[in-house]
Amino acid sequence: MKVLHVGTLAATAGGPAMSTYFTLLGLRQQGIDAEIIQFPLTKNDILRGEEVPVHYTKSPWEHKFCYTPSYKNDILKLGKYDIYHAQGVWQWPTYALVDTAQQIGKPYLITPRGMLYPQDIAKSNTMFKKLSLKLRLLQDLNNAACIHVTCMDELHHCRKLGITSPIGIIPNPVEIKKYPCYKQDEKFRLGYLGRISRRKNIQGLIQACINLGEEMKDKELLIIGDGDKEYMEELHKLANQIKYGTIRFTGFLNGKEKDEALASCSVLVMPSEFENLGNVILEGLVRKIPCIATTGSPWEELKSYQCGWWVTYNQDSITEAIQQAINTPHKKLKDMGERGRELMERHYSVEAVATKMKRLYKWILKEEEKPEFVY
Numbered sequence: 001m002k003v004l005h006v007g008t009l010a011a012t013a014g015g016p017a018m019s020t021y022f023t024l025l026g027l028r029q030q031g032i033d034a035e036i037i038q039f040p041l042t043k044n045d046i047l048r049g050e051e052v053p054v055h056y057t058k059s060p061w062e063h064k065f066c067y068t069p070s071y072k073n074d075i076l077k078l079g080k081y082d083i084y085h086a087q088g089v090w091q092w093p094t095y096a097l098v099d100t101a102q103q104i105g106k107p108y109l110i111t112p113r114g115m116l117y118p119q120d121i122a123k124s125n126t127m128f129k130k131l132s133l134k135l136r137l138l139q140d141l142n143n144a145a146c147i148h149v150t151c152m153d154e155l156h157h158c159r160k161l162g163i164t165s166p167i168g169i170i171p172n173p174v175e176i177k178k179y180p181c182y183k184q185d186e187k188f189r190l191g192y193l194g195r196i197s198r199r200k201n202i203q204g205l206i207q208a209c210i211n212l213g214e215e216m217k218d219k220e221l222l223i224i225g226d227g228d229k230e231y232m233e234e235l236h237k238l239a240n241q242i243k244y245g246t247i248r249f250t251g252f253l254n255g256k257e258k259d260e261a262l263a264s265c266s267v268l269v270m271p272s273e274f275e276n277l278g279n280v281i282l283e284g285l286v287r288k289i290p291c292i293a294t295t296g297s298p299w300e301e302l303k304s305y306q307c308g309w310w311v312t313y314n315q316d317s318i319t320e321a322i323q324q325a326i327n328t329p330h331k332k333l334k335d336m337g338e339r340g341r342e343l344m345e346r347h348y349s350v351e352a353v354a355t356k357m358k359r360l361y362k363w364i365l366k367e368e369e370k371p372e373f374v375y
Contacts, residue, residue: 001361003027004078005036006097007087009048011254014195014225015279016113019172020087021048026173026354028052032361037075039066046254060092071096076104083145083361084108089115089137090129098140107145107364114150114276117157123199138162145364146374148357150277151298155375168360168374173353174282176345183263188326189220191265191289193258193280196227196235201271201313206238206247208271208319215326216245224261226252265289266333267325272296273313281308286344288337290328292321307340 007020020036027034028051037055041047047054057074060066071093075084084101086094089112101108114120121129138161141147147167149155155167192205202223209221223235232249239247253261262268268284274296281299284291291308293299294317302308309321325333346352362368 001031001083001365002033002081003035003083003085003361004075004081004097005034005085005087006038006075006093007036008038009036009052009054010038010041011046011048012042012226012252013048015172016087017048018279019277021052022173022175022350023353023357024052025049026350027357029351030354030358032358035078035081037078039068066091066093068092072100075100080104081106082365085148086110088113089141090125090132095136095140098143102143109146109148109360109364110141110144111148112154112158112276114154114274116161116163117154117274117276118160119199119274133161141165146360148360153298154276166374168356168371170353170356170360170373171348172277172279172282173350174279174286174344174348176286176349179259179263179287183266185264186330187218187220188266189222189264190322190325191222191224191262191268191284192271193224193262193268193283194270196223196225196232198228198231199272199274201273202231202235203238204315204318205269205271205322206235206242207315208322209245209247210238210242211315211319212244212323212326214244215323216242219245219326221245221247222261222265223247223249224253224258225250262287262289267292267308267322269318269322270294270297270299271318282344282348285337285340286348288334288341290325290333290336290340292318292325294318301343302340305339305343307336307343 009017009021024034035053040056040059055078058068058070060068084097086097098108141163142165144165147165149167149169150171209216250261267290268280269292270278270280278297281291281293293310294313296313299310303310311317311321359371363370
């Protein structure tokens with residue numbers, strides 16, 4: 001079986017690149033010829049990994065719609081694939097993939113990556129997105145062999161938009177391995193890992209640390225990531241208001257530097273209003289770090305597996321969860337981390353996720369019965 005993905009494996013793309021890479025890697029390990037086509041890397045960027053074949057198209061004319069006239073021909077030049085799989089919506093590469101698949105009579109899938117959540121549609125370019133849905137995107141989604149989402153909430157949002165095609169729920173994978181870096185000090189350190197974006201509510205995390213006052217004494221908040229420069233300036237100004245403890249911005253980290261930074265954290269926090277999954281939780285739990293997430297994300301398992309806190313999205317709840325984490329004995333935090341690692345090994349490993357994706361592909365090709373995770 002040959003499968004072509006449209007997306008990116010650029011390390012600076014963060015979670016989407018990580019999950020795409022490990023999904024493709026897992027598929028290849030199970031005998032599927034899975035490849036990807038993407039735009040060229042920007043200066044100083046690197047691929048998320050080297051074990052997946054990458055094809056390059058020409059750079060886009062602009063970076064909003066990401067249009068380049070050669071994209072469809074670049075896909076066709078690679079030859080025929082059994083299945084075509086687009087990562088994301090709104091931009092030209094997905095439309096180019098759909099056009100190509102339909103032209104040669106092959107099935108295609110679309111992974112929205114949380115972009116069809118009502119909050120995401122409302123946060124920016126709302127009229128463009130609504131017009132796109134009306135004029136073309138909804139039709140492309142309904143003609144897809146399947147829509148791939150990561151949780152039941154995302155499925156419900158898709159149905160409310162009028163998507164009638166089959167929807168498969170498969171989480172993002174995380175690499176299960178031994179991490180060589182371990183916490184070297186006794187300092188309690190909160191961590192944030194991800195893009196610096198307003199929708200991530202990083203200001204709410206900083207405000208929580210400010211609100212805790214003396215309880216943050218000798219504690220630290222580590223913010224790992226890069227992104228919106230204007231928002232970053234606002235965060236720095238807010239961070240300067242803290243009277244107890246410290247707030248440190250590292251910028252984008254990768255490889256050993258990222259591993260060392262994460263290893264120094266006692267608890268990771270994902271304070272977003274909404275997430276279709278949130279790879280920071282995967283990155284934390286696989287390293288045995290307890291996590292805090294809001295109920296705008298599908299992480300009820302933090303509560304049921306007793307490996308973190310799953311709290312309502314508001315300032316008081318986020319602050320209270322951090323306060324509880326600070327006051328949790330070291331031994332209990334360690335036990336929570338062990339349970340988190342067990343959860344990752346059981347349900348989120350590269351092998352487990354790739355097995356589901358392979359079953360989904362085989363069902364689309366009429367080689368297997370409909371999987372139980374397809375609705």
